[in-house]
Amino acid sequence: MAKSVETLDEVTIRFAGDSGDGMQLTGTQFTNTVAALGADLSTLPDYPAEIRAPAGTTYGVSGFQIKFGSTDILTPGDACDVLVAMNPAALVTNVKLLRDGGTIIVNEDAFTDKNLKLANLHSNPLDDGTVAKFLVHRVAISKLTASALDDLNLSTKFVDKTKNFFALGLMYWMYNRPIDQSVKFIREKFSSKDPQVAEANLRVLKAGYNYGDTTEVFTTRYDVRPAQLPPGKYRNIMGNVATALGLVAAAKKSGLELFLGSYPITPASDILHELSKLKEFGVKTFQAEDEIAAVCSAIGASYAGALAATTTSGPGLALKTEALGLAVMLELPLVVINVQRGGPSTGLPTKTEQSDLLQAILGRNGEAPLCVLSASTPADCFHAAYEAARIAVKFMTPVICLTDGYLGNGAEPWRVPRVSELKPIPVSFAKNPQGFQPYSRDPVTLARPWAIPGTPGLEHRIGGLEKDHVTGNISYDPDNHDLMVKTRAEKIERIADDIPLQKVEGDAQGDLLVVGWGSTYGAIKSAVDSARARRRSVSHAHISYLSPFPKNLGEVLRNFKHVLVPEINNGQLIRLLRAKYLVPAVGFNVVKGLPLRAEEIEHAINEILGGKNG
Amino acid sequence: MAKSVETLDEVTIRFAGDSGDGMQLTGTQFTNTVAALGADLSTLPDYPAEIRAPAGTTYGVSGFQIKFGSTDILTPGDACDVLVAMNPAALVTNVKLLRDGGTIIVNEDAFTDKNLKLANLHSNPLDDGTVAKFLVHRVAISKLTASALDDLNLSTKFVDKTKNFFALGLMYWMYNRPIDQSVKFIREKFSSKDPQVAEANLRVLKAGYNYGDTTEVFTTRYDVRPAQLPPGKYRNIMGNVATALGLVAAAKKSGLELFLGSYPITPASDILHELSKLKEFGVKTFQAEDEIAAVCSAIGASYAGALAATTTSGPGLALKTEALGLAVMLELPLVVINVQRGGPSTGLPTKTEQSDLLQAILGRNGEAPLCVLSASTPADCFHAAYEAARIAVKFMTPVICLTDGYLGNGAEPWRVPRVSELKPIPVSFAKNPQGFQPYSRDPVTLARPWAIPGTPGLEHRIGGLEKDHVTGNISYDPDNHDLMVKTRAEKIERIADDIPLQKVEGDAQGDLLVVGWGSTYGAIKSAVDSARARRRSVSHAHISYLSPFPKNLGEVLRNFKHVLVPEINNGQLIRLLRAKYLVPAVGFNVVKGLPLRAEEIEHAINEILGGKNG
Amino acid sequence: MAESVEAKLTIKDFQSDQDVRWCPGCGDYSILAQIQRVFPEFTHKRENYVAVSGIGCSSRFPYYMDVYGLHGIHGRAPAIASGVKLANPALDVWVATGDGDGLSIGGNHMIHMLRRNVDIKVLLFNNQIYGLTKGQFSPTSQLGQITKSTPAGVIDPPFIPVSLALGAGATLVARTMDRDPKHLQEIVRRVEKHHGSSFVEIYQNCTVFNDGAFFQYTEKETRDDNVVYLEHGKPLVFGKNKEKGVHLNGFTPEVVDITTGTYSVSDLLVHNEQDSTLAFILANMIHNPALPRPMGVFLAQDRTTFEDAMQGQIAKARAKRGQGDLQKLLDGEESWTIS
């Protein structure tokens, strides 16, 4: 049967099913294929806090969303065009994310009484009007999968586990993508271990693809052309992987050994996992007994001359509070990666949030200033981690690099830098005993010397008590304390001389500046672009350097009549801006454990500019 | 010989000697006597971090300052009128605190070559011009002490230990105070244990007194009349003791048992010590293995229905960060007393500072709002602790009460409240299973019910994961999370309806408002009073309720052209004020581990108001 | 306020209305079920039970028990539970924890609670892995074990939880397994009776991240040859046909055959719950793979509980000084009056 091919600029697809249904794998496979063909894209995995909640329940639903296109893709999409739902629970929990008129592909075999009951449904959503506004394709995915494997004599349970590849195959067909890359993946992953698994998955993948090709239900395929990306080598990358690579790259460029002291915590653990694989790079990963030991081991390693890092999420950062104060006192380089998640307390461990900013900047006893950066997109995590290491080493200071659950688990194509392009990270350990003073300072950066054990003649003692401003000996002198408190603050301020000025996307002055930080980059940019397209006088400033702020930030802000600060928290950056620059910024704060939606930001823009919404 | 008596309004005396010289005891004795005779007063102990550093060294010097008078005494005095120095180290480290023309009384026997060397002196400060600007009395205190004990056959070491009582006796004579109270103290403290010690101390005390009376060196005695204090029963009280009493009083008034989970830390340990003595009040003190266990045990006790508290200082508060987030989530009452000290890290453990404010308010992962109060004077610690408990119980929330090293160890006369005057603290545990929901809320306070184990029919589970806004069951629902984040914030905001409006001392509007918080109360008030006496348009607002702020605070601030915020930190309250009210407040920040001096604040006032300084 | 007619409690009374959200096949289900089965036998009223936990799969336990419950933060359950118990010693306080929660981040609170002998019953679900965070090694993971954070194998020698508890001075130390419901029940009954801290290590299968870690001890086919059950006053006999026993050679346990005539039952080590040295020898049997794994109560000693000592000091103070007069306390010893 002849099928037509339509070209789309961009499309958003959401895969949803049971935790056991392999939706994360399906999504990742689809993403990799789409990426390799040159589309720009952005993804959002969305999985439950339970490891494998009972099958069929709504709280066991695992989702994976991808937006890809030939345009500049900034977010995983506010609303989906297509929802692939593997069971009733997945359908009902996700259908509200579909745009009106969107397409649903369901595994109709899963709409059994039992599954309806597990999802707490009293009627079948396929029939009761729930999906009335959408284009619904009911596909007997389970049966079709089973028949594809008919002759292999496999257990029903096993057969059922492969059905995600059917969905994947079907989507490849629908979006006119080759299955080759997934074929290769299946072969590499399973062939040697278990050839039967490989065979079954391959068959089902193809069955899905062929089903699209042959069945009459689907009449149109869609084509998404490669995006206009700058030339270069590309790969698809998740934020947590990018963070890990940023640290390794910084170690190599600085000539230091990378030491990671960490304690597992969602959603940061993957950084530890990634780095623990890289032993040939001399990377030492130390899974400590808790977060306090993790950061303390990193402080020890830094003292001994390693590029030391610690990775965590909110509750872990809370536990590191006291030790970070020590690192501030010792003035040792230390990179702290905090992958933010929903709080407070244990909160929403698998969800995203931006609510650790004030903790990072201000949450320590005493005056304990340090440098805080953030990443804006999954790929930007590489740059942020690298930059954190560079500043830490140059200024002899702890640096907190904030990412979040969405950045850590989300993915996008990344133009892989050449190693030679990376900013140099010069390190010179103190060597000369002549006139050596542990707390003498570089006149420009105010950094103290890094004098590591093993260096003859530089034996010295440092600690958490206040220190004489030159010798580093314990000092209780009142004036010295005042001087040291102010010098530590000044040193952090001087980092502003070493970082780029704040950029504005859009005009440098106008009615409204939307100011954001971190993972809201894409959503804000989409919203601002869209408002600008409608000739609104609105620009976007996204702050990567949060402590200290770029030197021109005050000026940037004062060039606009209004300042809007959207954040996934209850108003944190906005406090810093108002306190420092006395600008009457207003906030837009939605704290749902989800990325902000471009649409709602645009709505907030319109509210301020007095335009029509809707 | 006839001596004249002069009347003084106020006088500031500083006792300084070796850590082993008993200066803290001497100061406390003098204070108690002076207090009981009705003077107003304020004290400042100033001791080293070392327990008992080698005798004679400068870092082993221990000081105790008292200002007392018939006037309203607000601070322990910027500069001293009299310095009692027991050795060269004490003289040289303290002489800069004496006003020009002030009096020095030294133990001249201690100015041996050995002691000069221990104090790193190349010449004798009594002779080299160091004390030229002062009136110096060289007293052979060691010898006079020895001869008073001649016939008792005591070891030289022992004799030497009593010499502080000589100085005390001499000061009693000089300030026309009876020795009776100290006589009683010595008898009670030593008579039963060691009559010889009692006898020796008494003799030396009297010898000091008589020395003043008979020797020709001292011609004038000074009289300080009782202060005009409101009628009532008074006692002299240290801040840490007042804090302990505030907690006990709150327990009694609420009918709850007091549970303290704590871990020793300077300068907070005394609260633990005080409370551990009060077993007959049913007070349970639990010295935990660390600060985390301390706060967690208090959370457990609160869940079980106790009035639960935890006491600490900066580094300990840092360690409690994560658990405080849990307390916020659980919405259980909890009082956290933080006796601030010099930071960051271990910092200056025995010195005072106000640098934990932002940590207290903002230093937690996620959005974890709670209530923060502070005490302004040593006696006010009682009220602050009591109020913390009252709010904690009424709003089902953790409350952090900030005091500091100066408040904790400083003392002043306290009009002891009658138990019947204390605000009631009504508590009603949930009892009725009918319609019970762990997270239903009081419509006014938004407090949830306190349903304690042991109550039939109310079995329920709570925890640190986000909870459904009614049932308290785990909820990952995005809208529920947004609602809960905002409800928790709103609950804390509502406390503003329950606390007094911000008072202004001085006119309600004018050129300059000096805004402070915590232990700077006396210094700021002195400075403002003095400026007002010189007809400056300046008023004083001292904020006790720091989160939330009093409802009228914005209005209060806007009634002044300028706002000055003196703090013993690098600018913390000022950030909150600027962020919230967008007032162009300026800071005055001296971070020396010492109380601010009224004089320097007045200087800052003059700078702003353009007047002459000096 | 005791209600006059107390209906006998049943298993249903201990099942909360929350859906149990562990992975299918997880050993946690059995542990929960045995406890829900045994609790109705006890004398406490339902409202007097409190279940406290930290964070981990195992730490979800309180949600599923229809008693008072507090799901705390990672590692802190012993400290929270201590506060609960000290505030109200009438409560029956249980801690559910994991090998990560209870021995990694929470190790210090655990050993201090055991040392103090607060009457709290700790159930440590040992699956030798971090379940909830998806498969990193824990302090009980085995040397060489491949996990998410040790792709080249674990290099930390594991704790022996029983040894650690003994070293800390615990008064009741036991081991049991998810897949031996009867034994698990028996141990739960036993710790309920103990007045003081109890520490129970429960071998628990994590089907997803460490499946089969304990199968040689838990499965029918291999259990008899690999497990020896400890019973006070009884010799250590094991084997499918009770044909083997543990004999002590100096301090060194050995397996002997008691059917060949060389050794008889009377040559075997006889368990004595009160002997802490023996307990340590039994705990260390883990180092020799030829030896069976002991299950049961390693040590049970009587010692004043912490909460009794605390109440005792209060009672003593009151006997001496009365109930405490607040006004007198506030007024202090040296006060004066201004009128």
Add this chain to the structure above:
Amino acid sequence: MAESVEAKLTIKDFQSDQDVRWCPGCGDYSILAQIQRVFPEFTHKRENYVAVSGIGCSSRFPYYMDVYGLHGIHGRAPAIASGVKLANPALDVWVATGDGDGLSIGGNHMIHMLRRNVDIKVLLFNNQIYGLTKGQFSPTSQLGQITKSTPAGVIDPPFIPVSLALGAGATLVARTMDRDPKHLQEIVRRVEKHHGSSFVEIYQNCTVFNDGAFFQYTEKETRDDNVVYLEHGKPLVFGKNKEKGVHLNGFTPEVVDITTGTYSVSDLLVHNEQDSTLAFILANMIHNPALPRPMGVFLAQDRTTFEDAMQGQIAKARAKRGQGDLQKLLDGEESWTIS
């Protein structure tokens, strides 16, 4: 970069220019002195020593040693030291800590470091009190002890530090005293040689807050009757005239007189440093006041150190995959080119 001519180090080389600020008479002085005396005997260059500590009087130790030093935060020295050692295994890393620092707030880091067997030498200054904070009880304070925070007496049964370390799986565990300089020196020499974690409990007199706590063991008049020195392969003999010994009755140590003829030296317990059960029996002797207090090495076992295992995995990975090509790593396995 080794200098060509190495002058022999002397005690002076290990004395820093900082004034020692402990109280007069504090036991810490002796501990410091013995270490400064013994260090010159060792083979390391001075720049390769690192002293790490937490907070407490004892934790001021690094300031007084003229080597690299890090005065950390309360309780965290073992964790900081682990980072130092793992980052540079060539360093000789020592931890100075107190009974509060090392066993109260820092107990967890301590047991985990011991379990891992990182080659770090821990000197635990046990004065059974919190010195620096002026006299609260510690986890080694004795039941009933009156301290600032226990006016009615301590109710927490103390840890036996040696038992705790054994329970955690430490590879070298020893005890010595401030007032026995020779023995202290000997133990310091011994742990320097040990490849792995060493845990040394040092009885230390706090003159100000707990004076005389150990005098029965440390003072000339009473020491001989109250202390038994452990020597590998030697029987446990003690007493002024070596007239007494420790005999083992089952697992229970007893004091016997070896001069009356009933017992002879050959009946005495012979120390074996490699026997962990024996070590535990010796540690528990503390419970019986009739027994002498053992001093010396309780246990010394050889086990791969953590840092060796870590370096081994790196070496293995490099042998297999080379030194790591950063560009290849960044490019990843699935990349594409846009031109």
